Amino acid sequence: MTGQPIKPSQKASSSSSSSSSSNVRVVARIRPLAQYEIENGSKPIVKSLPSVDSLSNKENSIPQISSEPEVLEVQSSEKRWFELDAVLDGNSSQREVYYKSGAQQAVTQDIFKGFNCTILAYGQTGAGKTFTMGTASGKDSSDTDGIIPRACADLFEQIDTRCDGNAQVELSYLEIYNEEIRDLMCTDGSGGDLKIRETLNGEVYVSGLSSRPVQSPKEIGHYMEEASHRRVVASTKMNAVSSRSHAICVLRIQGVLEDSTKFSAKLTLVDLAGSERIKKTQASGKRAAEGININKGLFVLGQVVSALSEQRPKYKRKPPYRDSKLTRLLQDSLGGNSRTIMVACVSPADFNIDETINTLRYATSARNIKNSATRNVIKALSPEEAAKLQRENQLLLAQVKELQETIRKMALASSEATPSLVSTDTDSLGSQEDDDDSTGVSMSSDHLREDRSKQKKRIKELEREVRHLQRANSNAKSGVSSQITETMAQEAIELPVLHKKVAQLEEELASKKELEAENEALRQEMDDLKADADSARLAANKMAKIMEQLQELKGDEVDKKKMEHDHIKVEEAWVSFVFQVLETNKEQMKRLRDDFTLVARVVESPDVMVIDKSSDGSSGGFWKRMRAKDKKKDSEDEASGDEIHMKVDPAIRQKLVTEHLQFFEERMIEMESHVHSETVSLGSIRDSLRMQRDKLEIEIGESEFERDVLNPKDNDLLNQLTTLLIGPVKNLGEYD
Numbered sequence: 001m002t003g004q005p006i007k008p009s010q011k012a013s014s015s016s017s018s019s020s021s022s023n024v025r026v027v028a029r030i031r032p033l034a035q036y037e038i039e040n041g042s043k044p045i046v047k048s049l050p051s052v053d054s055l056s057n058k059e060n061s062i063p064q065i066s067s068e069p070e071v072l073e074v075q076s077s078e079k080r081w082f083e084l085d086a087v088l089d090g091n092s093s094q095r096e097v098y099y100k101s102g103a104q105q106a107v108t109q110d111i112f113k114g115f116n117c118t119i120l121a122y123g124q125t126g127a128g129k130t131f132t133m134g135t136a137s138g139k140d141s142s143d144t145d146g147i148i149p150r151a152c153a154d155l156f157e158q159i160d161t162r163c164d165g166n167a168q169v170e171l172s173y174l175e176i177y178n179e180e181i182r183d184l185m186c187t188d189g190s191g192g193d194l195k196i197r198e199t200l201n202g203e204v205y206v207s208g209l210s211s212r213p214v215q216s217p218k219e220i221g222h223y224m225e226e227a228s229h230r231r232v233v234a235s236t237k238m239n240a241v242s243s244r245s246h247a248i249c250v251l252r253i254q255g256v257l258e259d260s261t262k263f264s265a266k267l268t269l270v271d272l273a274g275s276e277r278i279k280k281t282q283a284s285g286k287r288a289a290e291g292i293n294i295n296k297g298l299f300v301l302g303q304v305v306s307a308l309s310e311q312r313p314k315y316k317r318k319p320p321y322r323d324s325k326l327t328r329l330l331q332d333s334l335g336g337n338s339r340t341i342m343v344a345c346v347s348p349a350d351f352n353i354d355e356t357i358n359t360l361r362y363a364t365s366a367r368n369i370k371n372s373a374t375r376n377v378i379k380a381l382s383p384e385e386a387a388k389l390q391r392e393n394q395l396l397l398a399q400v401k402e403l404q405e406t407i408r409k410m411a412l413a414s415s416e417a418t419p420s421l422v423s424t425d426t427d428s429l430g431s432q433e434d435d436d437d438s439t440g441v442s443m444s445s446d447h448l449r450e451d452r453s454k455q456k457k458r459i460k461e462l463e464r465e466v467r468h469l470q471r472a473n474s475n476a477k478s479g480v481s482s483q484i485t486e487t488m489a490q491e492a493i494e495l496p497v498l499h500k501k502v503a504q505l506e507e508e509l510a511s512k513k514e515l516e517a518e519n520e521a522l523r524q525e526m527d528d529l530k531a532d533a534d535s536a537r538l539a540a541n542k543m544a545k546i547m548e549q550l551q552e553l554k555g556d557e558v559d560k561k562k563m564e565h566d567h568i569k570v571e572e573a574w575v576s577f578v579f580q581v582l583e584t585n586k587e588q589m590k591r592l593r594d595d596f597t598l599v600a601r602v603v604e605s606p607d608v609m610v611i612d613k614s615s616d617g618s619s620g621g622f623w624k625r626m627r628a629k630d631k632k633k634d635s636e637d638e639a640s641g642d643e644i645h646m647k648v649d650p651a652i653r654q655k656l657v658t659e660h661l662q663f664f665e666e667r668m669i670e671m672e673s674h675v676h677s678e679t680v681s682l683g684s685i686r687d688s689l690r691m692q693r694d695k696l697e698i699e700i701g702e703s704e705f706e707r708d709v710l711n712p713k714d715n716d717l718l719n720q721l722t723t724l725l726i727g728p729v730k731n732l733g734e735y736d
């Protein structure tokens with residue numbers, strides 16, 4: 001049998017009432033197999049190993065909190081064990097869960113000692129969180145009631161018996177849906193997208209969240225029932241009624257116990273939405289988006305738990321409370337001023353083993369989280385103690401006055417120093433918006449203004465605080481003679497608060513000075529940026545000029561190439577002209593051939609030849625010579641119509657023919673070779689001219705494109721460059 005070794009319990013139970021520092025109490029609840037798990041043939045593999053305590057408690061009608069941790073066993077391919085403060089299996093009743101989780105003790109004891117308490121249910125979707133927490137139904141109690149209705153019933157019962165009804169309870173109820181806070185008590189639909197803010201003493205609250213005074217569990221049940229209709233639920237493959245939001249119900253209680261001790265406390269009851277695998281729930285569209293948001297919030301919660309539970313100093317890191325609304329609102333419950341109980345709900349089925357192991361790992365880590373809850377109670381004091389407190393109060397008053405004067409001077413100096421940068425819209429005295437978690441030095445003037453505005457607000461808040469302290473002090477003084485004991489009791493509570501606030505004011509002042517220095521650095525940085533922007537702008541202008549020049553040069557280049565192109569065209573025209581000349585030569589050669597044919601006919605003809613007058617025109621030289629050599633025959637020549645009939649002496653004819661044949665031969669050879677070589681060289685000239693022209697056309701196209709690109713007025717590259725150089729400074733809003 002293999003398994004995960006169980007660590008020895010490292011802590012005392014959180015139920016110890018005197019201790020202000022206690023670990024988060026974590027219990028596991030295993031629900032019975034669900035219908036869908038039975039249908040898909042799942043086997044139960046998660047069970048609780050009974051502790052000695054729980055066995056001996058079996059007989060007891062009131063379930064007891066076990067003093068020792070309990071163990072949960074997961075039997076998969078190997079066995080694993082998880083040690084928790086209590087383990088409740090599928091047979092555990094709702095009542096048992098209420099008691100053994102520690103919820104009953106928190107409500108009936110811790111709240112009345114002035115401790116803030118949180119009870120939250122965590123786990124996979126469909127694991128039984130809503131079933132465990134329950135919603136107060138407004139009806140009479142039943143066995144199936146979860147923690148919330150039971151807590152409400154016990155709370156009012158205790159108020160009746162311990163405060164004689166002298167207590168006030170206020171209820172508020174919200175949900176976080178898709179990272180938006182919604183007021184579930186708001187009936188007019190205006191309770192959406194509320195903001196988280198923080199008071200001066202670090203208490204986180206939701207601005208604009210409504211709260212109602214409530215006088216009975218039934219009244220709470222009534223409001224919660226109404227609110228539950230506003231909560232987003234939907235059906236998924238793993239839960240027919242799946243909560244799609246984290247619901248947080250807060251009860252603020254203030255009362256006076258029988259021994260005149262005043263107390264105040266906050267009971268926070270949280271029903272988280274379940275972690276889910278989109279594949280398993282088969283959620284799509286809106287449901288899938290919800291699932292992603294749910295998982296995101298829970299992931300941050302996991303990060304917070306793991307940061308808080310880290311035991312090794314070198315791995316300790318700041319819990320990322322601000323990364324989600326859920327963790328921001330639960331900041332006090334996890335590592336803060338609250339006694340916290342976490343119920344990790346799991347399925348027993350092997351089908352859900354991965355999710356179950358995850359939940360349990362998370363749960364065991366959460367057990368290491370240490371909270372330090374402080375008691376909000378007021379006790380009666382002796383007259384000596386009261387007088388001492390009064391002296392301290394006077395001292396504090398003097399300190400407050402001094403601080404007030406310093407603040408006034410600083411505020412004056414600050415607004416005089418930088419009037420242009422301080423926003424005029426700083427009259428609101430509301431607390432600072434907390435949602436923006438930006439840290440580090442901002443580069444924009446918006447942020448600078450924001451800092452200024454925050455600074456101014458801060459000063460006003462400080463002034464308000466001082467006024468409040470003065471008021472508290474003078475109230476304390478005025479009551480001394482008449483009701484010395486009660487007033488002093490009040491002061492006993494207020495004195496540490498005053499001390500804390502003075503320390504806080506001093507801290508605020510120090511941080512204000514830091515802010516001043518930071519602002520000075522920012523101003524300096526802004527001046528530098530302006531200077532950078534100036535030189536960037538100069539550089540951009542220079543670049544525009546260079547580009548203009550380049551554009552001109554490119555334009556010249558284009559013109560030159562175009563001229564070259566035209567020149568080539570002229571040359572090409574000349575080449576085609578020469579081709580025509582060659583054609584003419586060819587024509588002439590043809591005529592020579594015709595003459596040659598004629599001469600051949602002369603050779604073959606008898607004494608009289610018939611010659612076309614047109615032929616005579618073209619090869620007249622030959623006939624003239626014929627006639628000159630044979631003058632005596634001239635008279636014998638006869639012309640009729642287009643023909644000449646010529647008598648020829650055979651000897652002369654023979655001689656002339658031979659001469660001409662030779663002449664023809666030579667001319668023909670000469671012309672043929674000339675025409676051939678001219679044709680060849682012209683052909684290559686023509687080809688090279690065509691190539692040059694094609695090349696030039698491409699170059700012209702490219703140069704024209706480059707010229708257009710270089711146009712500084714319409715140049716994307718330059719514009720981008722300018723934006724890049726000047727942009728950051730332009731964003732400062734003060735640089736034009």
Ligand SMILES: Nc1ncnc2c1ncn2[C@@H]1O[C@H](COP(=O)(O)OP(=O)(O)OP(=O)(O)O)[C@@H](O)[C@H]1O
Pocket residue numbers: 030031032034090123124125126127128129130131132239241242243244272273274275345
């Ligand atoms: N211990 C239990 N005994 C009997 N039925 C239970 C138990 N726990 C849960 N169930 C039933 O299982 C179903 C799912 O429970 P529930 O709605 O409480 O889950 P959930 O964890 O709140 O889910 P989601 O995160 O999706 O809202 C319900 O029908 C509920 O009645």
